[in-house]
Amino acid sequence: MRSRQYSEDVLAVPARRPVTPPRVAAENGLVVEDSAGDFCGAVVGCEKDAVILEDRRGKRRVFPLTDTFLLEGLRVTLVRPAAGQGGGPARTASGSVAVPVSRAKVAKASRIYVEGKHDAELVEKIWGDDLRDVGVVVEFLGGIDDLPAIVAEFAPDAGRRLGVLVDHLVDGSKESRIAARVSSPYVLIAGHPYVDVWAAVKPSVLGIGCWPDVPRGTPWKEGVLAAIGWPPDTAAGWRRILGGVRTYADLEPAFLGRVEEIIDFVTAPGSH
Numbered sequence: 001m002r003s004r005q006y007s008e009d010v011l012a013v014p015a016r017r018p019v020t021p022p023r024v025a026a027e028n029g030l031v032v033e034d035s036a037g038d039f040c041g042a043v044v045g046c047e048k049d050a051v052i053l054e055d056r057r058g059k060r061r062v063f064p065l066t067d068t069f070l071l072e073g074l075r076v077t078l079v080r081p082a083a084g085q086g087g088g089p090a091r092t093a094s095g096s097v098a099v100p101v102s103r104a105k106v107a108k109a110s111r112i113y114v115e116g117k118h119d120a121e122l123v124e125k126i127w128g129d130d131l132r133d134v135g136v137v138v139e140f141l142g143g144i145d146d147l148p149a150i151v152a153e154f155a156p157d158a159g160r161r162l163g164v165l166v167d168h169l170v171d172g173s174k175e176s177r178i179a180a181r182v183s184s185p186y187v188l189i190a191g192h193p194y195v196d197v198w199a200a201v202k203p204s205v206l207g208i209g210c211w212p213d214v215p216r217g218t219p220w221k222e223g224v225l226a227a228i229g230w231p232p233d234t235a236a237g238w239r240r241i242l243g244g245v246r247t248y249a250d251l252e253p254a255f256l257g258r259v260e261e262i263i264d265f266v267t268a269p270g271s272h
Helices: 117-134 147-154 174-179 220-228 234-244 253-266
Strands: 023-025 031-034 040-046 050-054 060-064 068-071 074-079 111-114 137-140 162-166 187-191
Touching: 040 060, 060 253, 111 117, 111 253, 117 137, 117 234, 117 253, 147 162, 147 174, 162 174, 162 253, 174 187, 187 253, 220 234
Parallel strands: 023 074, 111 137, 111 162, 162 187
Antiparallel strands: 031 040, 031 068, 040 050, 050 060, 068 074
8 A cells, every 4th residue: 555645756856946046236337247257347228138247358249038157156136227227327228328418519531331221320320329429420322332432532640441241241242242342441441241230120129930931022111011011112111110119129230230339440440
């Protein structure tokens, strides 16, 4: 007869329940290390599903809040601080420290060029406050087919730098061949891998699992709208996408990194 008080093997070691890492508020200034031990930095921003860390050299990386981190050797999960308990300065949409509102500044000679209107609007939404603070203007080109002539007309020099953000800058693309024709130490051409800047927005912002594949020969924007069941109006579609973007955490790291790189280039010491 088997007792109700014991399992079949009374000498078996009871199964241990997995230990849930403690939850720690991601307050600005908290220093943690990512779970792989590859990056250590202080929290400089936290949004609904991501945290941004900055290391001692000023390099930043964005991590999902679903990751675990090491805090003084202890594995923890980070959560958003309670309202009013962030303990740090206000932040812009890019995660930078917000500066007090000041008088309008004279624009620098250095510029940032992007391919199209949508690129410019996305950069403005996330980095607009930062760029106004440093006096850098963003202009859109309507394409980069004439980029070498555009750069020559701009006449870049040490005090007049030019940063160019290019869509679909991957090996073998038309864009990569055009960019290769520009060679100046005062011009930085940086690009993201997406066919269109729409795809630089995380699909979760729109409530979809991924950006759909569009068959060759079909205009990409129109194909996307058809695949996700939106009206065939690209202007309205873009307004809907842009309206869902709130902070840097809503954008893909491959896009974030290139924009930050360009901003650093055009605001480097010695540029005007």
